[in-house]
Amino acid sequence: MEIQILQLPIEVDRASSLSLQHQLMIKIRELILQRQLEPGRRLPSSRDLSSQLAVSRNTVIFAYDRLVSEGYLEVRERAGIFVSPHIPEKSLRIINARSHPETRAPLPSARILPMRNRSPLLYQRLRERLELDFRIGRPANDCFPKRLWTKLLVEKMGGSARRLTEYGNxxxxxxxxxxxxxxxxxxRGINAHPDQILIVAGSEEGLNIVAKILSxxxxxxYSENPCYKGVPYVFESYGATVVPIPVDEEGLCVDALLGKERGLVCVTPSHQFPVGVTMSLNRRLRLLDWADSNGTYIVExxxxxxxxxxxxxxxxxxGLDRSGSVIYVGTFSKSLGAGLRIGYLVVPEELVGAAREAKALLNNGNPWLEQAVLAEFIGSGGFERHLRKIRHTYLQRRNALLEQLRLRFGDVEISGEAAGMHLAWHLSDDRPDARTIQYQCLHRGVGVYSIDDSPAIDLSNAGLGKKMLFFGYACLTESEIVSAMDRLEKAALSLA
Ligand SMILES: Cc1ncc(COP(=O)(O)O)c(C=O)c1O
Structure with missing residues (x-):
């Protein structure tokens, strides 16, 4: 009687990566450990539970079998399946301690890294709601060289057992x-011996290695301001003080460094992040000079x-550095995809040993397979062809965006359009702030970004980015750009 009416308070998640049988096993175990199913309690038959949950009977049988073999359930001949009366009190207590913190010794509290009281994940939460997303730094996934990559992956896997089972360099x-x-x-005009090149898991790990050995x-x-959030987040997490240095239309204001104490300098000369200006040759040479005469390094x-x-x-x-002052940080996150997590450092000879040790300490090197595929992809000319193709695609997408902005908003002030994958619209005084426009667009399924919700940060907290609206255009097709701009125009009109 009782068996028929017992409904277990269980739901399975069909979208989960965990199999249904494992989910079921875990959930029944939890009910037992939390005493919602008491020792000696009879469980529904596998047939009843399978129809209650709309899963196959084998799924239930598997879960029951596992729980029997682990001692949580027992089978009684001709009577059915029961919660074991012999579950050790100790396992019950371990679980119950969660709801009774006073019975548990306090755990050490996790060290909260500085990160200027922000979560690096905030940005990620926003994006889930967007149909047309101008997120900065996102390459075109429709351009990923999937066919060639798959072919190389298969080729490299053949006979790879040794490389996969042993540590590499x-x-x-x-x-x-x-x-x-x-x-x-x-x-890039850089002449580096392969020993000076270190493969890392994206620029982010590169910055961590630099911080470990030099900070x-x-x-x-010293960092450009505004800058990539990773710079303060990483260096401050190692206990360094990050000092903002302004940026103008020629890039980092090198004059602002004069007379300052020695320190690493972090810059993005090709396409200042996030404003997008290119550092002038004069500034580049003066920065190199400053680093050389101060005995310090520049992180490019x-x-x-x-x-x-x-x-x-x-x-x-x-490529201009003659004194071994520059640590170059490169990544394949923009040219291929961030999911690969492959970047590299090019370090001056003096730092080769320290950088290699730091990398070994972190993870003993990147996974072999992706490195092997990428090596072949570059070596065989595939990367160069891919770059030519996406440069052309991105140029068309950039042009579409500029045209739409001008068509709909007139004589707009733009920076960063000569390079990279994003640009900034500097909003005139009669327009709302970037954040207000961003939120209006968000309701319409379009992601455009103010500095606060981008991977950039204004270190001075002086509202530098208040009037800058950022567009990563590489990931949207031209027709998507037109639809997005339609919605942006409506959002702007609603604010007028
Ligand atoms: C300026 C800048 N540097 C570095 C990175 C991080 O790149 P990676 O994926 O290689 O860690 C980003 C990512 O958006 C970036 O914008």
Whole structure:
């Protein structure tokens, strides 16, 4: 009687990556441990439970079998399946302690990293609601070279057992470092020995390695302002003080560094993040001079240096460096995709040993398979072809965006359009703030970004980005750009 009416308060999640049988097993175990199913209690038959949950009977049988073998349930001949009366009190107490914190010794509290009281995940939450998203730094996923990548993956997997079972060089796969070195020579004017190149899990890990080896607690780091959030978040987490240095239309104001104490300098010369200006040659040379005479290093984050639309790409700061002052941070997050988590550092010779040790300490090197595929992709000319193709696509998307902005809003002031994958619209005084427009657009399913909800930050908290609205255009097709701008225009009209 009782068996028939017992409904277990369980739901399964069909979208979960966990199998239904595992979900069921875990949920029944929880009910037992939390005493919602008491010892000796009879459970529904596998047939009844399978129809209650609309899952197959085998799913229930599997879950029951596991719980029997772990001692949570027992089978009684011709009577059915029951919660074991012998579950150790101790396991019950462990679970119950959660609801009775006074019975538990306090755990050490997690160290909250500084991150200026912001969550790096905020940005991620917003994006889930957007249909047409101009999120900064997002490459076109319709352009990912899926076919060639798959072919190379399959090829590399064949006979790869040795490479997959053994540790590799923490600095990264030799073939990949050679291929990147060759690419940098041509594309960025950088002459680096493969030993100076270190494969990392994205620029973010690159910055962490730089901070580990060069930025002890109490040290000073100068950063462009505004800048990429990763700079203060990473360096402050190692105990450094990050000092903002203004940026104008020629890039970092090097004069503002004069007379300051020694410290690392972080810059994005190719396409200042987020404003988008390019550092002038004069400023580049003066910055190199300053670093050389102060005995310090410059961190050049060249996150989207592969994209320049007006003329050929400029020589990187690292390509002009004659005194070993520049640490170059490169990434494939923009040219291929952030999901790959592959970037690289090019470090001056003096730092090779320290950087390699820091990388070994972190994770002993990147996974072999993706490195091998990427090495072949670059070495065989696939990367260069891919870059040519996406440069063209991004140029068209940029043009569509500029045209739409001008068509709908007149003589708009724009920065950053000559390079990269995003640009900034500097809103005139008669227009609302960027944040207000951003939220109006959000309701219409369009993501445009104020500085606060972008990967950028104004270190001075002086409202620098209040009137800057950012558009990452690479990931939207031209027709999507037109629809998005339709909605943006309506949002702007509703605010007029
Ligand atoms: C300026 C800048 N640097 C670095 C990164 C991080 O790149 P990665 O994915 O290689 O960690 C980003 C990401 O948006 C960025 O905008």
């Amino acid at each position: 923490p600095s990264g796969l030799e073939e990949l470092r050679v291929a990147i070195g060759e690419h940098l020579k041509v594309a 002890p607690p109490g040290s000073t780091v 984050d060249d996150y989207d240096g592969d994209f320049r639309y007006d003329g050929s790409p400029l020589t990187a700061l690292a």
